[in-house]
Amino acid sequence: MLETLTIRTPDDGHLHLRDGASLAAVLPHTLERFGRAVVMPNLDPPLTTVAQVLEYEKRILRLCPPQSTFKPWMTLYLDAHTSPAEIHEAAAEPAIIGAKLYPQGVTTGSASQVTDPLELMPVYEAMAESGLPLLVHGEDPDPATDPYERESRFVDRTLVPLCERLPGLRIVFEHVTTRLGVELVRSEARRMGATITVHHLLFDRRALFAGGLHPHLYCLPVPKTEADRLALLEAATGGEPCFFLGTDSAPHPRSRKECACAAGGIYSAHAAIELYAEVFEATGRLERLDDFAGRFAAEFYGQALNSGQITLVKDPWRVPDHFPLAEDELVPLRAASVVPWRLLRQASRV
Ligand code: NCD
Ligand code: ZN
Numbered sequence: 001m002l003e004t005l006t007i008r009t010p011d012d013g014h015l016h017l018r019d020g021a022s023l024a025a026v027l028p029h030t031l032e033r034f035g036r037a038v039v040m041p042n043l044d045p046p047l048t049t050v051a052q053v054l055e056y057e058k059r060i061l062r063l064c065p066p067q068s069t070f071k072p073w074m075t076l077y078l079d080a081h082t083s084p085a086e087i088h089e090a091a092a093e094p095a096i097i098g099a100k101l102y103p104q105g106v107t108t109g110s111a112s113q114v115t116d117p118l119e120l121m122p123v124y125e126a127m128a129e130s131g132l133p134l135l136v137h138g139e140d141p142d143p144a145t146d147p148y149e150r151e152s153r154f155v156d157r158t159l160v161p162l163c164e165r166l167p168g169l170r171i172v173f174e175h176v177t178t179r180l181g182v183e184l185v186r187s188e189a190r191r192m193g194a195t196i197t198v199h200h201l202l203f204d205r206r207a208l209f210a211g212g213l214h215p216h217l218y219c220l221p222v223p224k225t226e227a228d229r230l231a232l233l234e235a236a237t238g239g240e241p242c243f244f245l246g247t248d249s250a251p252h253p254r255s256r257k258e259c260a261c262a263a264g265g266i267y268s269a270h271a272a273i274e275l276y277a278e279v280f281e282a283t284g285r286l287e288r289l290d291d292f293a294g295r296f297a298a299e300f301y302g303q304a305l306n307s308g309q310i311t312l313v314k315d316p317w318r319v320p321d322h323f324p325l326a327e328d329e330l331v332p333l334r335a336a337s338v339v340p341w342r343l344l345r346q347a348s349r350v
Contacts, residue, residue, distance in 0.1 A: 003314035005286065005341070008294035009306035010273055012037035013195040014135075014174055014246030016265070017060060017072075019043055021326035026251050027063050029269040031070050033343060035306035038135070038246065038297070041077035041100055042109030048077050050089045050096065057095050069308075073097040073301065075135060080113040084126035091130035097301050098133040098172065099123075103141035103158075106150065107220040107264055108250065115141055117158045121165070128168040133301070135172045138181065139221055147222050148205070152180045163188055172300070175200065175248045177221045179231035185242050186235075193300040195246025196236045198275045199266045199333060204229045215257045216331050219250065220264035236292055237285040244296035247272045253328035268333045271319060274341040275333070277312050281341075311344040 015030060015037040017023050030037055039060065041047035047056055053074045060072045076082075076090045076099040090096045102110035103117050114120060117136075127134055140153035155178075162169070163184075173185050173194040185194040199219060204226045208217050223229070235243045249272060250265030257263060268275060273293060280289040298305050321336040322329040 004344070005277060005289075005312045005314075006309050007290040007312075009035040009308040009310050010245060010293035011035055011073075011297045011306065012247050012249075012269075012272065013172070013244050013297040014038055014040065014197070014248045015269070016040050016042070016248070016250040018251060019056070019059065022251060023059065024063055025323065025325050025330070026249075026267075026269055027060065029272075030249075031064060031068055032345065033269075033273045033310065035069065035294075035308065036071045036073050036298075036303070038097065039072045039074055041075045042102060042107075044109060046077035046079070046109060046112070047075075048079055048082065048086075050076065050086060050093055053090070053096055054093070073303075075100045077102070078112065078114070078120060078123060080119070082120070082123050084122050087123055087126035087132060088130050091127075091132040096132075097303075098135045099127060100135040100137070100174075102137045103139060103154070105143065106137055106139040106141050108252075110137070117141070118161065124162065124166055124169055128166045128170075131170070133170040133172055135174055138173050138176070148224060151176075151178045151221050151224075155180055155184050159184060163192075167191070175221060175246065176232065176235075177224050178228045182231045182235045182243075186240070189240070189242040193242045193244060193296070194235070195248070195297075196232055196243055197246060197248045197266075198268055198272060198279060199223070199248075200229065200232055201236060201279045202275065215262035216333070216335070217266065218257075218262055218264055219248070219266040233279070233283060237280055237283045237288050239288050239291065241291075241296045241299060243292065244300065245276060245293045246297070251325060251330050253325055254322065254331055255328055257331065266333050267330055270323065270332045271334060271339050273310065274312060274339050274343060277341040278339065312341045313344055314340060315342040316340050317342045
């Protein structure tokens with residue numbers, strides 16, 4: 001008998017689905033595994049109005065098979081022109097669960113013109129007032145800042161002052177990567193949560209350079225030190241409700257990864273929950289996966305828990321070396337390598 005693991009159907013607290021043919025190519029991986037996903041708005045052009053977000057939601061739902069119960073949790077993209085009125089409109093729209101801040105130039109799709117995130121104070125005030133959470137890419141946008149210091153600099157320069165000024169603002173520190181970030185989330189846990197990606201749990205910054213440069217392991221924020229990774233592991237597997245699953249799965253065509261200036265982003269949606277299971281098992285805390293993956297994000301966002309379950313079996317499988325992606329190819333995390341846990345496919349889920 002193969003070892004099995006049955007958990008509540010999980011939610012992905014941070015996901016990039018793109019649009020058009022790319023959306024159609026990647027969405028099935030998420031539908032198979034997750035009941036809901038927080039869908040990021042950094043399309044090109046970004047989704048800066050409620051109307052644009054709702055149109056995108058329709059394009060996603062149109063690609064879900066009729067029997068699917070998948071629900072995208074949509075987000076609005078904040079930029080220098082976002083008005084408090086747009087925030088109130090977003091907060092009143094049940095499909096929208098938060099608004100995302102990308103400081104200028106820190107990652108893919110971050111031409112937001114927000115060079116000092118504290119410039120948007122009236123917007124954050126409207127968010128605090130209306131209860132709409134701020135989802136934040138926590139990296140300092142100053143081009144002079146060292147990439148390894150961007151997150152800690154953001155904590156000091158932006159997040160700590162923001163927390164002091166707006167005690168009522170609910171915040172998700174997206175893809176936290178440092179011990180300092182983890183500590184801030186803990187100290188603000190009353191109103192702050194954080195997503196933790198599986199890749200930041202699996203490896204530290206050495207992996208990018210092991211035996212040569214690995215563009216498919218390049219993501220933003222860049223993985224930090226082993227000590228930071230251990231802090232993330234403790235946060236993810238410690239049973240603290242302020243830390244929850246968010247893959248940050250971000251598909252880029254092979255031609256944008258294997259080139260002179262590679263784009264940031266790791267694709268993990270094809271094996272996301274399986275890889276988290278591997279990480280949790282390695283810490284001896286597999287029983288903590290259920291809440292990290294299927295409870296804490298929903299509770300943070302004030303949503304009901306999924307009613308279904310998924311089952312994983314300990315039956316190693318080989319990840320394909322690539323998937324089709326529109327006119328190009330997508331090289332996934334663990335390409336051509338083995339993943340120990342396998343998803344038991346249920347015909348009713350997709
Ligand atoms: C993301 C993407 O490609 O959209 N890239 C990444 O490296 N994580 C954007 C983001 O979340 O930073
Ligand atoms: Zn992201």
